[in-house]
Amino acid sequence: MSKPYIRVAAGLILDQRGRLLLGQRPEGKAWPGWWEFPGGKIEAGETVEQALVRELDEELGIHATHIYPWVVHVHEYPKTVVELAFCQVTAWTGEPHGRENQALDWVDPWDIRLDESEHPIAPGGGSLLPAATPPLRWLRLPKCYRISQIGGPEHLETWLGELRQELMRGLRLVQFREPTWQGDADSLHQAFVATLTLCRQHDARCLINSVHPRAWWPQADGIQLRAADAQRILQEDTRPPGWLGVSAHQAQDIDCARQLQADFVVLGHVLPTASHPHDAPLGWDAFQTLANQAHRPVFAIGGQSTATLETARLHGAHGIAALRGALLED
Structure with a gap:
């Protein structure tokens, strides 16, 4: 039996200091307590950018104003296959806050450990979702x-x-x-x-x-x-x-x-x-x-x-x- 295939828009939100915004998945969702990039499912008829703008408003209360399409990456979880359209978000209006009672944290991407664990480890010690490893490595490539x-x-x-x-x-x-x-x-x-x-x-x-x-x-x-x-x-x-x-x-x-x-x-x-x-x-x-x-x-x-x-x-x-x-x- 084939796994459900889910299309997701995910935002790597980067401030002027180069810090990356992470959100922690709340109780009641799959993978509770794990850290992730904000975003969510792409609904029927939506473009990636439209979905990301909507999701960031719903999750963080911000309106993304500058979005770079970046990498489309497919990751297979135990129960689903997720196609993640990663985008870099470099400008927005509003102040990010957890509208779904999720914790948020601004981190330096270079402080996230990629090589010492099966999953990337954030500076505070929490694990990031497995699909986060490739984009964190890619983010370290010069432009x-x-x-x-x-x-x-x-x-x-x-x-x-x-x-x-x-x-x-x-x-x-x-x-x-x-x-x-x-x-x-x-x-x-x-x-x-x-x-x-x-x-x-x-x-x-x-x-x-x-x-x-x-x-x-x-x-x-x-x-x-x-x-x-x-x-x-x-x-x-x-x-x-x-x-x-x-x-x-x-x-x-x-x-x-x-x-x-x-x-x-x-x-x-x-x-x-x-x-x-x-x-x-x-x-x-x-x-x-x-x-x-x-x-x-x-x-x-x-x-x-x-x-x-x-x-x-x-x-x-x-x-x-x-x-x-x-x-x-x-």
Whole structure:
């Protein structure tokens, strides 16, 4: 007998200090005493945003005014299967209060323990619902993902100088990707090590693209798999260690990322770019449709800059990835 399938809109309510609002499930409901993200069932005819606005009013007495669609995630409980449309809520009117007699708590997401227990543990010691673990991990991903485009050893110092400035201004996620390197293997490896070293000096993660030798992969903080490489890795049935990103251009690539349990997807190209002058871009509507199928954070790539970050997030992107121009954490 199949389990009931329930669609839920869930809000990660974040204040200007980056604190996250949690609600405690009251007695009389399933999982009483457990902490959760506010939200509730999506009624027939409602959009995710409409359901979330209604639920936050009913639960907390606030009216959400700025909502970012984020990740659609499916979690199977013992008695139900729940499809959670997670959204980030960054502005509202009113003061949150428990209209259903539930306790509320503002917490720093970085203070929630994710690795020492089967369930995430809030700072006060209470457990969060099992479905809360993935979004708490995803929330720690930066919104900007810088991809190298050095070109050759003669440009390395310029790249390192630019990267240093970006790291000092908040960049925390970098990918080393040099498919057209104009130099020998030794100089390429030296560029990788120099980039990795600089990132670690600034507490930033550096992933290596799968175009580079597998022998180098363990040195990095994770791997960014090209779409074709992701298909090959899937056939090998071995997930690379560390953070895992998958590059995607179509639904088949998104499905592969899900099967590999990738941490995130880089999807594009979204807008016209000089590097793909003859390839039609996805556009924002197609991007959002594919992003909703990923069930994990998605970075938009192709024509992206800090000027497109807001548009990207309003179309379901976690953030943006780019080869050119400074990307700064907002």
